[in-house]
Amino acid sequence: MLEIKNMLVFYENAIAVNDLSFTVNEGDIIGIFGSNGAGKTTLMNTISGITLHVKQRMQREGGQHISIYGEQIFQGEDISNKMPHYRVKKGIVLSRERHPVFRDLTVEDNLILGGFLIKDKQIIKESLALIYEIFPALTRLKKRKAGFCSGGEQEMISIGMALAANPKLLLMDEPLLGLSPTAQDQVVQALSAIQKLGLTILLTEQYARPIMPYITYGYIIENGSLIMSGTREELMQNEEVLSAYFGVNK
Numbered sequence: 001m002l003e004i005k006n007m008l009v010f011y012e013n014a015i016a017v018n019d020l021s022f023t024v025n026e027g028d029i030i031g032i033f034g035s036n037g038a039g040k041t042t043l044m045n046t047i048s049g050i051t052l053h054v055k056q057r058m059q060r061e062g063g064q065h066i067s068i069y070g071e072q073i074f075q076g077e078d079i080s081n082k083m084p085h086y087r088v089k090k091g092i093v094l095s096r097e098r099h100p101v102f103r104d105l106t107v108e109d110n111l112i113l114g115g116f117l118i119k120d121k122q123i124i125k126e127s128l129a130l131i132y133e134i135f136p137a138l139t140r141l142k143k144r145k146a147g148f149c150s151g152g153e154q155e156m157i158s159i160g161m162a163l164a165a166n167p168k169l170l171l172m173d174e175p176l177l178g179l180s181p182t183a184q185d186q187v188v189q190a191l192s193a194i195q196k197l198g199l200t201i202l203l204t205e206q207y208a209r210p211i212m213p214y215i216t217y218g219y220i221i222e223n224g225s226l227i228m229s230g231t232r233e234e235l236m237q238n239e240e241v242l243s244a245y246f247g248v249n250k
């Protein structure tokens with residue numbers, strides 16, 4: 001479904017993503033794990049087209065020089081030079097880290113806004129019903145202003161907004177960041193529900209433990225480079241992975 005070939009991203013002369021290649025197949029839940037500054041957000045922003053958009057804005061405004069190399073192939077099409085809105089229409093939708101929501105809008109209006117590129121009201125209605133099914137906790141919060149929701153609820157809204165855009169490939173950048181264990185559970189359980197809808201998920205996290213039972217394949221990155229990959233079982237048998245990403249020392 002998605003093929004990333006030799007992706008390199010530089011901010012000025014500093015490398016953020018270093019020759020990354022990987023494939024995401026339909027129905028997968030792929031985890032990309034790495035510590036602070038490993039390049040997770042840059043990778044997600046590049047796949048969603050945001051890095052390209054920022055690069056072009058910087059070029060116009062004479063700001064920071066950003067370079068992007070490599071190929072990004074989605075469903076057989078080279079999307080490397082395509083803008084974010086084009087990618088959203090094709091089905092690549094990003095739920096960004098630290099759940100940015102529109103604080104003064106109600107929960108439901110936030111969700112509707114997530115589907116703003118979709119013109120068919122019936123499809124939006126069906127998406128809303130699905131989102132409330134995946135996150136039952138949001139049903140009773142429909143009319144509440146998003147700014148008054150907890151961090152966990154805001155993360156559900158943020159993922160809900162991405163789902164409202166009707167994705168085929170859902171990108172989730174550190175969806176568990178800063179959440180309580182209960183909120184983490186709700187988000188993690190949503191992964192299986194989302195996968196059952198036929199969606200493919202590519203997500204990043206610093207800490208692998210809560211996500212690991214759900215992934216089909218995982219990659220570990222450090223300083224922008226791929227250092228290890230494997231199935232859930234393979235990664236969990238590796239002592240370095242266990243101590244760095246699971247907090248387990250043998």
Ligand code: ATP
Pocket residue numbers: 011014015016034035036037038039040041042043064206
């Ligand atoms: P975190 O978990 O802290 O969010 P991350 O794995 O998402 O980290 P990135 O935010 O992609 O990592 O950062 C990768 C590297 O690129 C880091 O060294 C970071 O300092 C650098 N970087 C990120 N954004 C910029 C930018 N706009 N300008 C310059 N350097 C940047």
